[in-house]
Amino acid sequence: MEAGLPHHRRRAEGATMPLGLLIAGSIAENKGVPLWFFVSGVVLLLLTLISALLILPQKADKAREETS
Known part of the structure; x- marks a missing residue:
């Protein structure tokens, strides 16, 4: 790794x-472990959504620039 x-x-x-x-x-x-798994899962899901919302518009802008 x-x-x-x-x-x-x-x-x-x-x-x-x-x-x-x-x-x-x-x-x-x-x-308790179940609560920790739930909390860490929610945090990872939120971080994934935030990352996607930040990255996807940038990729769309680059794609528009390349086709123009």
Whole structure:
């Protein structure tokens, strides 16, 4: 997985993973795993929708420019 990443990205990814596990472990321990799965699923869905709403208009603009 890390083979294709630049060196500076590998370090950042390695530093954030323990932080994410610390947060996930604490919430799962205190509130339960099913709630954690639900919350993380909703967050991932929202991030996906926001990303699509930001990227798709840019791609549409580029496609219009290429056909003009």
